Amino acid sequence: MPSDKYLEKIINFYKERKRMPSYSEIARLAGFGSKNAAYKLVQKLLDENILEKDSSGKLLPGRAFNSVRVLGTVEAGWPSPAEEELLDTMTLDEFLIANKEATYMLTVKGDSMKDAGIISGDLVLVERGKQAKDGDIVIAEVDGEWTMKYFRKRGSKIFLEPANQKFSKIFPKETLKIAAIVKAVIRKY
Amino acid sequence: MRSPLILSSFPRAILHIDGDAFFAASEQARNPKLKGRPVITGKERGIVASMSYEAKARGVTRAMRLFEVKKICPDAVILPSDYETYSILSKRLFNIVRRYTPDVEEYGIDECFADITGLRRPFRMSYHDIAEKIKKELDSELGFTFSIGLAPNKVLAKIASKWAKPSGLTAIPGRLIHIYLEELAVEKVWGIGPQTTAFLAHHGIKTALDFALRKEPWIRKNLSKPFFEIWQELNGNFVLNLDTSEKTSYQSISKVKTFSPASNDRAFVFAQLSKNIENACMKARRYKLAANGAALFLRQENFECRGMEIKFSRKTAFAHEIINLAKSSFEDIFNPKILYRSTGVVLLKLEEENEMQLDLFGRELLAQKMTKIYESIDAIRNKYGKHTVFFGSSFQANKFSQHLGERGVVPQRKQNLLKGETARKRLAIPVFLGKIS
Numbered sequence: 139m140p141s142d143k144y145l146e147k148i149i150n151f152y153k154e155r156k157r158m159p160s161y162s163e164i165a166r167l168a169g170f171g172s173k174n175a176a177y178k179l180v181q182k183l184l185d186e187n188i189l190e191k192d193s194s195g196k197l198l199p200g201r202a203f204n205s206v207r208v209l210g211t212v213e214a215g216w217p218s219p220a221e222e223e224l225l226d227t228m229t230l231d232e233f234l235i236a237n238k239e240a241t242y243m244l245t246v247k248g249d250s251m252k253d254a255g256i257i258s259g260d261l262v263l264v265e266r267g268k269q270a271k272d273g274d275i276v277i278a279e280v281d282g283e284w285t286m287k288y289f290r291k292r293g294s295k296i297f298l299e300p301a302n303q304k305f306s307k308i309f310p311k312e313t314l315k316i317a318a319i320v321k322a323v324i325r326k327y
Numbered sequence: 328m329r330s331p332l333i334l335s336s337f338p339r340a341i342l343h344i345d346g347d348a349f350f351a352a353s354e355q356a357r358n359p360k361l362k363g364r365p366v367i368t369g370k371e372r373g374i375v376a377s378m379s380y381e382a383k384a385r386g387v388t389r390a391m392r393l394f395e396v397k398k399i400c401p402d403a404v405i406l407p408s409d410y411e412t413y414s415i416l417s418k419r420l421f422n423i424v425r426r427y428t429p430d431v432e433e434y435g436i437d438e439c440f441a442d443i444t445g446l447r448r449p450f451r452m453s454y455h456d457i458a459e460k461i462k463k464e465l466d467s468e469l470g471f472t473f474s475i476g477l478a479p480n481k482v483l484a485k486i487a488s489k490w491a492k493p494s495g496l497t498a499i500p501g502r503l504i505h506i507y508l509e510e511l512a513v514e515k516v517w518g519i520g521p522q523t524t525a526f527l528a529h530h531g532i533k534t535a536l537d538f539a540l541r542k543e544p545w546i547r548k549n550l551s552k553p554f555f556e557i558w559q560e561l562n563g564n565f566v567l568n569l570d571t572s573e574k575t576s577y578q579s580i581s582k583v584k585t586f587s588p589a590s591n592d593r594a595f596v597f598a599q600l601s602k603n604i605e606n607a608c609m610k611a612r613r614y615k616l617a618a619n620g621a622a623l624f625l626r627q628e629n630f631e632c633r634g635m636e637i638k639f640s641r642k643t644a645f646a647h648e649i650i651n652l653a654k655s656s657f658e659d660i661f662n663p664k665i666l667y668r669s670t671g672v673v674l675l676k677l678e679e680e681n682e683m684q685l686d687l688f689g690r691e692l693l694a695q696k697m698t699k700i701y702e703s704i705d706a707i708r709n710k711y712g713k714h715t716v717f718f719g720s721s722f723q724a725n726k727f728s729q730h731l732g733e734r735g736v737v738p739q740r741k742q743n744l745l746k747g748e749t750a751r752k753r754l755a756i757p758v759f760l761g762k763i764s
Contacts, residue, residue: 237468238419239419239422239423239468239469240467240468240469242357242756242757242758242759243754243757243758243759244758244759244763245743245758245763246763247762247763247764248764250764261745263756264759266467266468266469266470267464267468277759277763279362282359282360282362283360283762283763283764284359284759284761284762284763284764285764286763286764317359317470317759318759326745326747
């Protein structure tokens with residue numbers, strides 16, 4: 139589009155002189171014979187919000203002056219994202235897994251933890267070898283099966299609490315075997 | 328009271344770390360239903376690959392055939408091997424040990440040596456405490472137990488790790504070596520086999536200490552170098568270095584596959600052999616190796632084995648060349664009146680592939696063409712699966728699953744795939760199995 143070419147010239151003028159060109163300057167920049175042609179071009183750019191006018195009628199760089207279209211003209215000169223910029227990012231693996239050697243996963247069955255936002259079919263990442271704290275969601279061994287519940291500690295008393303009113307708390311008769319602590323829940327759609 | 332063999336405790340501090348019934352224990356660790364029960368892996372092979380301590384107590388031994396197991400231990404839980412999971416856990420074992428020292432020798436899938444010499448100061452712990460801490464991390468993070476031996480060298484560390492299995496931690500400091508060796512039969516020493524044991528018995532050597540106390544000239548005169556090295560280590564010297572390189576090269580590559588039911592179908596049995604050759608060659612190419620020879624063997628239903636060794640005129644990792652050579656050897660050993668249960672191939676005398684020499688008859692040019700073809704084949708296999716393309720000679724072996732009937736059972740991990748997983752690619756994280764509520 140020719141007006142793009144003219145706009146580029148206006149931008150360059152603005153960058154160099156730190157002020158907007160007058161109509162006659164615009165005519166000269168664009169190579170128009172008359173200020174009238176410059177006026178029409180400015181009208182068009184005003185309509186597109188690329189240029190604005192102040193209260194005294196002087197031209198101002200518009201809101202769109204620094205937007206995508208403008209950036210497009212200078213973008214070529216920018217460096218592409220360097221390796222260093224990516225050094226401080228992490229993979230999803232690193233984000234989800236703190237101790238790689240101790241992390242296991244399991245698929246949830248049942249809805250005893252549904253109020254904690256964990257439902258049947260969810261994949262949970264769990265870590266072995268950590269001491270469970272009050273409020274952790276843990277994988278415990280109860281009667282030869284895994285169960286996932288909140289770990290609760292009241293004084294010296296320890297029990298497991300579901301996140302669903304339909305299920306009851308589990309008070310272990312002997313020692314409670316905690317196999318792992320839940321670290322993340324993954325649900326794929 | 329005998330005098331010590333050496334006076335210092337740990338001139339070097341070597342650990343031997345050994346998983347207790349690694350495969351079976353890892354099955355029990357991920358499924359609480361299996362805890363306390365006799366668990367056996369190896370269903371797909373028809374023989375015991377690993378058994379839990381509960382099964383061991385019932386008289387089950389390694390390599391025992393499964394129908395015998397069912398007789399002496401009818402309540403045994405027999406599982407197919409899940410090598411994918413075992414391999415992940417194996418890597419985890421080595422990585423946990425590497426938290427303490429980079430000098431780790433991956434000696435087997437379930438055992439390693441580690442050199443912790445000089446680490447007392449940086450960790451502000453005794454060698455014994457470092458060993459204990461490693462053991463604690465292994466036991467708690469992998470979910471089953473390990474046995475650790477601490478000693479001045481590899482041979483003694485291996486004795487120490489066996490001393491209090493399962494879940495033991497035994498230290499043999501230099502000045503106490505003789506106490507341990509006195510109680511140990513010489514055939515229990517790593518590297519001393521039945522032949523040597525019999526020979527030593529003729530000379531009145533019964534215990535490891537008897538052996539260690541022999542004078543050097545007698546050892547040098549009567550035994551070969553490996554036994555001299557063992558003798559030195561029993562005397563507290565550090566001789567056998569740790570091989571800490573990660574396995575990237577192989578002296579030989581073997582592929583053995585059992586199939587069931589046993590068969591005497593010539594084409595089918597050869598296809599099994601052909602498939603093994605293809606797989607062995609693929610592995611060789613992956614490590615940029617080529618073989619100068621191969622050993623082929625057929626194992627009969629009664630476990631007897633017949634084999635042949637073939638030499639190549641030039642080294643190769645091209646399956647079609649070896650399959651062609653294997654044809655006549657196969658005819659020599661195959662007997663249609665006999666049922667076979669497995670075939671195997673071992674690629675021998677492996678060398679780096681890039682040392683290929685030009686030859687007089689222009690076969691090098693052909694070889695370059697073949698290299699291109701195999702590169703394409705390998706690329707296709709890497710992308711779409713190991714058995715997407717194969718030779719016609721392997722067809723009969725690729726047509727069916729390796730085992731018909733109950734031995735064809737696939738590990739549970741491979742049956743329950745997660746959304747997004749495929750039969751070929753799964754998340755490299757072990758799963759908890761059993762009922763989860």
